[in-house]
Amino acid sequence: MHENIIYQEKIYHCSGIDIRGNGGMETYISSLINFPMNGVIKTHMNSVKNLDQSQCKLLHLHDPELLLELTGECPAVFTLHNHCTYCPSGTKYLADRQKQCDRNMHLLGCAWGHLVDGCGSRRPQRIFENLRNTYNFLSTAKKINIPVIANSNYVREQIISNGLLPDQVITLHCGVRDPQYTTTSLTKEIHQNQRILFVGRIVPDKGIEWLLKALAKTDTRIHLDIAGEGWIKPNMEKLAEKMGLSDRITWHGWCHKEKLETLYQQCLAVIFPSLWPEPAGLVTLEAYARYRPVIASAVGGIPEYVQDGQTGILVPANHSQKLADAINELATNYHKSRLMGEQGRDWFEQEFTLDIHIQRLEEIYAKTIADFRSI
Secondary structure, eight states: OGGGSSSSSEEEEEOSSOTTSOSHHHHHHHHHHHSOOTTOEEEEESOOTTSOGGGOSEEEEOSGGGGGGOOSSSOEEEEEOSSTTTOTTSOOEETTTTEEOOOOSOHHHHHHIIIIIOSSOOOHHHHHHHHHHHHHHHHHHHHHTOOEEESSHHHHHHHHHTTOOGGGEEEOOOOBOOOSSOOOOOOHHHHHTOEEEEESOOSGGGTHHHHHHHHTTSOTTOEEEEEOOOTTHHHHHHHHHHTTOGGGEEEEESOOHHHHHHHHHHOSEEEEOOSSOOSSOHHHHHHHTTTOOEEEEOOTTGGGSOOBTTTEEEEOTTOHHHHHHHHHHHHTOHHHHHHHHHHHHHHIIIIIBHHHHHHHHHHHHHHHHHHHHHO
């Protein structure tokens, strides 16, 4: 039944972002639109306000403010890409205290978080806008009971604790495309080069400073490649120089696909040292797809994407010695590094390919349409 009801008209992916960009959300939406789905016509819309929603097969919303534009004339689902739907700052992280936030959405508590704990902007107008947007989403989502897709059980638990019904929220873990380039298991020659890789924005919450402090405690032969840009990069370069690490780090800046592929292929492990509770973490899947193990912090949704001791190693956030120990462990054990990478690749093929992700998304679409028609 489900296979026959979702392919008659268009499925609209609705978001205000430019999907031609290189961000994670842009790449994801673009992938959904371009990935074949048994003849379904898919398109992108910045807004649904002027759309005849009665003629739509399904709307897939990616921006929380678009919930206010729904008319209830067609089935719709919403994907949680980040924390902003239940956390006004969007971080769930108290930067000044360097700890995760355990508060639910609350006007006074969240205002305090912005002003005192540094979880977001301290500008009054920005604080007010953040509080208003989060409150509007939560109140609207409760009223219309739209199916909400979370990219980790961690995110699902967060939105439920802020008032959505458990039956309303579905966990659908991320998926990524298989690399276009040939990938192979870690070789002994590459392992002997002793290179580790960080991929991401160079901002405080991503744990670069923590990683540099850990690198100082590792074997001096280990070299760190950093692929990314960010506003604290100059400060981190100065810190690396002060710590005597400059000759052990290569700052590659923003990398095109071919260069990033080379960096993945020449490393023995990928390091994912986030301090803030990442909703999910595509970096882990990018590493697995290339037979590389992951060393990551045990925060947010990351532990759902790393099998500790099997596909990688989880460490407590901001613990320099334990991160250093994990790096040294893989750097001195070729067979363990290779095995973890191969187990990561197997897990990727079983759970995290884009094909599998879209197959599961289709099932959510079909159920949503069937439930809508049964009302």
